[in-house]
Amino acid sequence: MQRNLNREDGTFDHSGASARGDLGATAGARSCYGVQVLIAGRRKQWRDEINGQLRRAGYSATSVDSAVDALTVLVLGLPVDVLITDAELHGSLGFGELAAEARALRPNLGIVVACDADLGPCADLVPLDALVVPHPGHEEAVVTTVREALAARVA
Numbered sequence: 001m002q003r004n005l006n007r008e009d010g011t012f013d014h015s016g017a018s019a020r021g022d023l024g025a026t027a028g029a030r031s032c033y034g035v036q037v038l039i040a041g042r043r044k045q046w047r048d049e050i051n052g053q054l055r056r057a058g059y060s061a062t063s064v065d066s067a068v069d070a071l072t073v074l075v076l077g078l079p080v081d082v083l084i085t086d087a088e089l090h091g092s093l094g095f096g097e098l099a100a101e102a103r104a105l106r107p108n109l110g111i112v113v114a115c116d117a118d119l120g121p122c123a124d125l126v127p128l129d130a131l132v133v134p135h136p137g138h139e140e141a142v143v144t145t146v147r148e149a150l151a152a153r154v155a
Contacts (some may be wrong), residue, residue, distance in 0.1 A: 006079070009063055011155075015126045034058075034060050035058075035060065035081050035082070036061075036062070036078075036079045036080050036081050036151065037054050037080070037146060038061075038062050038070055038082070038083045038084070038085060039051060039062065039063040039064070039084045040063075040064050040069070040083065040084070040086065040089055040095075040098060041055075041065070041068070041069035041085070041086035041088070041114075042065055043086070044065070044087070047063040047065070048063075050063075050142055051063055053139060053140075054103045054142065056126045056143075056145065059146065064085065065143050066089070066091065066117040067085070067091065067094065067140065068092075068093055070083065070092060070098055071098065071101055071105075073106065074101075074105050074106060074109075075105075080109065081110060081150060082110035082111070082149045082150060083102050083111050084112045084113075084114060084133075084142065085098055085099060085112070087112055087113055087114060087116070087126075088116070096126070096127070099111050099126070099127045103127060103129070110146070110149025110152060111127060111129070111130040111131070111149070112132075112133060112142070113126050113132050113133070114132070114142065114151055115133070130153075133152055
């Protein structure tokens with residue numbers, strides 16, 4: 001419900017108003033903390049670049065440098081609407097395993113896989129319901145994909 005203040009007579013209009021456009025698609029997914037995005041990537045410069053894009057778009061972001069740390073955030077129950085993982089996230093727990101575990105913990109979590117390199121080697125590891133950003137360095141690429149992930153959650 002949206003309240004509109006009528007400045008002339010000091011009354012509120014309590015009629016229901018619906019949000020429109022891209023914001024309307026994400027409004028249902030927002031918590032009291034706003035849209036929370038978890039970024040998991042091994043390179044600090046990459047995480048900072050993605051974090052900057054998200055903050056400029058008005059989203060809150062938390063960055064971690066490993067899949068284990070990302071799972072810890074999810075297990076602790078911290079609010080997260082979308083997980084962005086780097087396809088170069090390797091180790092004992094890679095991005096494919098992270099996406100699978102994250103989906104098991106939170107079935108409604110939006111998952112985005114960012115792949116700077118050729119999609120061929122990582123295509124088999126990307127979960128079917130995850131979205132892929134082929135060139136996350138482009139200014140609006142990640143933000144647009146996060147909006148798509150949020151819209152898919154609401155649908």
